[in-house]
Amino acid sequence: MLDTALAGLVNGSSYALLALGLSLIFGVANVINFAHASVFAVGAMSGWWFSVDLDWPLWTVLLGVVAVTGLLGLVINLVAVTPLAKAPPIAALLSTFAVSVVVDNGAQLVFGPETRRFPALLATDNLGLGGLRFGTLDVTILVVAIGLMLLLGWFLRATRYGRAIRAVAQDRDAAAQMGIPLARVQNLAFVVASVLGGVAGVLGGMYLNNISPTVGSTVGMSAFAAATLGGLGSLPGAVAGGLLLGVVEAFGVSWWGGNARTLITFAVLLLVLWVRPSGLFGKRTPLAAEPMTGTFFGAARTVRLKPWQVAVAAVAAYVVPAVALDDYTVQIGVQVVVYAILALSLTLVSGQAGQISLGQAAPLAIGAYTSALLTTATGMDFWLSLPVAGVVAAVLSVVLVSPSWRLRGHYVSIATLATGLLVAAAAVNFDWLTNGPSGVSAIPPPSLFGAEVSAPLAVYFLDLTILLVVLLLVVRLRRSTLGRIWSAVREDEVAARSSGIAAADYKSLAFGIGGFVAGIGGALFAQQYGYIDPSVFGISVSLLALTIVVLGGLNSPLGAVVGAIVLVGLPEALRMLEETRMLTYGLLLLAVVLFRPQGLMGKVAR
Amino acid sequence: MISRRGLFTAAAGVGATAVLASCGRLSGDQAAAAPAPAAGPIFFGVSAPLSGASAEYGKIWRTGFDLALDEINGAGGVNGRKIELLWEDTQSDQKQSVPVAQKFAGDSRVLAELGDFASPASMAASPVYEKAHLVQFGFTNSHPDFTKGGEYMWSTSTTQQDHAPELAELAKSLGTKQAVYYINTDWGKTTWKLYEEHAKKSGFEIVHSEAVQADGSDFRPSLINGRDKGADVLVFIAYYQAAALLTQQAKNVGLGQAKIALPSSAYSPQYIALGGEATEGAQLIVRFHPGDPRPQVREFVDKYQKRYGKQPDDFGAGAYDALKILAWAVEHSDGTREGVRKALLEGKDIPSLLYGPFAFREDRRVTTPKSTRLVVKGGAFTLAGA
The missing domain is CATH 1.10.3470 (ABC transporter involved in vitamin B12 uptake, BtuC)
Structure with missing residues (x-):
């Protein structure tokens, strides 16, 4: 029981980190970023490259991944999202989807399609607690994930740029009129979100043991579900949604078998939306025009x-x-x-x-x-x-x-x-x-x-x-x-x-x-x-x-x-x-x- | 202005005319396609995953094919003609394997086809090959129904009927309480059914069985189930990627003491590379292993090792063997598509790396010789009991 819950929490923290990024980007740019799962994969693959081929220690691996995925996030925004700011959100959704095709297949060419072993870098089953086995790795993943979430929370509340991001998320037009540089804030949001995704890739890679350039797809879909579950645009919601989904999946798999995972994920999502149409933490917005097609x-x-x-x-x-x-x-x-x-x-x-x-x-x-x-x-x-x-x-x-x-x-x-x-x-x-x-x-x-x-x-x-x-x-x-x-x-x-x-x-x-x-x-x-x-x-x-x-x-x-x-x-x-x-x-x-x-x-x- | 109804009638009329004009192409029998050229290179089509989730298998195929090509063409080709491969990427997706089949069928230079990787992708394309009288050599297609698709479907893959009982026997020899995990694909499910049948008949105790997602990454909750039911043998009916993950995660949830039994699809140096130390002691049954003392195998392994710097796995050896068999068939044919099928049908001592000289059975498959047991020891595959 307890270790099923722990397995779910650790897996869920990957979802939460990804969902945070998705929610952040959604809040600031009003775009569902389909390329986000690819960022996870690039984080995992470049982390593998730094630690295996270049033999870097964990902390430099993380720094390297932060640099790579941060840059990738910036590029995604500049190439695929910003140019479509005047177009309806649906166009940006499709362009991020195109970017995910490019990034996934590009990673496959650069790194080769093979599945490979991600070095654990930390022990996996050295700790015990009342019959429950776990490792430094599990603890580290949870601590880093929660730490990053708290850091993000602090950044958004206490710093100038953090407040700017929140202002833009709240009301783009008003923020622009108050002199907030929208373009810069949006760039920043993409960089921060992608860094979170990249770190999630490294942590997820260590936890999953094996990775390949297409590793993002399954995790990515669950992260979408997590972000929506919590309420799009809500950061505490993303965290709660991710962890909750991880645990629910773990118990669902334990009861109904591993092949039921996808079924469970999306059945849960639909049920929650049914009861709470704006997710667990999302604010119920007053009736507005369909933003997807907008002025299209x-x-x-x-x-x-x-x-x-x-x-x-x-x-x-x-x-x-x-x-x-x-x-x-x-x-x-x-x-x-x-x-x-x-x-x-x-x-x-x-x-x-x-x-x-x-x-x-x-x-x-x-x-x-x-x-x-x-x-x-x-x-x-x-x-x-x-x-x-x-x-x-x-x-x-x-x-x-x-x-x-x-x-x-x-x-x-x-x-x-x-x-x-x-x-x-x-x-x-x-x-x-x-x-x-x-x-x-x-x-x-x-x-x-x-x-x-x-x-x-x-x-x-x-x-x-x-x-x-x-x-x-x-x-x-x-x-x-x-x-x-x-x-x-x-x-x-x-x-x-x-x-x-x-x-x-x-x-x-x-x-x-x-x-x-x-x-x-x-x-x-x-x-x-x-x-x-x-x-x-x-x-x-x-x-x-x-x-x-x-x-x-x-x-x-x-x-x-x-x-x-x-x-x-x-x-x-x-x-x-x-x-x-x-x-x-x-x-x-x-x-x-x-x-x-x-x-x-x-x-x-x- | 013409009315819309009028337009539609006109369009329908022209359509009907077109139908009549192309009557021959509508009947569907393409056997009367242009004859294959008698000179120049011989072409085989390859329908394979070069991108997408199965891309790595396409890459392994290439190693086996390239080695076989070098040998054949280096020795002057077949009847003085070089062999060339036409690669088409299908991502092992039936939406793409069917048009590719159509492409090969319509290309009169193509004498036979190799692939696709996954049985569903092959089986969707089978009707096209059958109509074109083109041999579809699905050398990795272990689905029992694949060769039932028609007279032009051939395979050197072991069938699950042979393989599953052997796997069950292997597991039986390792412990008493089996937990079986199978990937939820057509292949995994079929193997599991046959496995269960055999285990029931023989009275083996299966304490837990569970289907897991083939592309899944976190199997811990499933493994915890087996652990809680006291399993002492774990059977992973999976390819090497998922098998390695399962092996490693089994250790993580405290199943480190349990023995592990694997089918030949998990047989690859990649299994050990991916699974690391957790794979130590795992046992497999395989039809091919590089330690085989037969001179033919020694020569192949040496060449492979020299060229690619690693040992060949089941897929690499299977690809090499498949191409050699097709080349042999062309050599013993009249150089037509139909001739290739006849050669396979009538061949009595077809040379083969995997099976020695063999003949195809009536169901266009190969009787698998008794498979070999391997154990992972010191980070390498060694003969069990050696």
């Missing part, structure tokens, strides 16, 4: 094509692959089409109704599993399973996201992120239904007019036709009364509600219809591969879908298609780069977000 739509109008242009594009989409492209390229085309369908579901949810979803892989997975299980286990015809998949995904989407109607701003996004991860974790854990990690195999291809649809070109034609129908549906919905009501809710929820619009109901409807579309996409996805397992529906799919719509132009249905072509096609086009492929992809992604935050198919209004 005022600044950008969508490019509109003339009907003949659309017709030519549609015809070309059928004819060109049939006559000019080989099966490999057509196969990529199939992926583009399926991602375009998924992205269109987000065009409704995020573009039209203004609810930024970081978990659209959830309805995709639900649709895919529904269709796959129905066609394999009950022998149902694919064509019948298609609408069923859509309906099941729609219903579950609405149910799963319903607790978040009370949430505001970034909390909605985090809740959808949690939902997405929860669904994937459920697919792993609910063996009896989903066959767990083994997945569903031998999903039969659909048949049409008695012929099997399985050759790449045939699948492409089928999926493309469905895409066009969905595209038509989305365009229609946008111009309908319903579309206008969604726009009203998006632009000004207070005004919408004052006019008698039941905002929550309409948001539900957006998630429902979006879920239906994504579910259809999922069914196509499952038939296309003939094999699915939970790993297919990871966070990267959700983020890719969101990146596609933002890149294409959040409010432009055609943009979703263009975005899918670019972002799904790009990694394939970069194949000749082999090991540096994903690094280049990240850099290009970053460049696109920086130079066209309004999207490829969006125009800046004059």
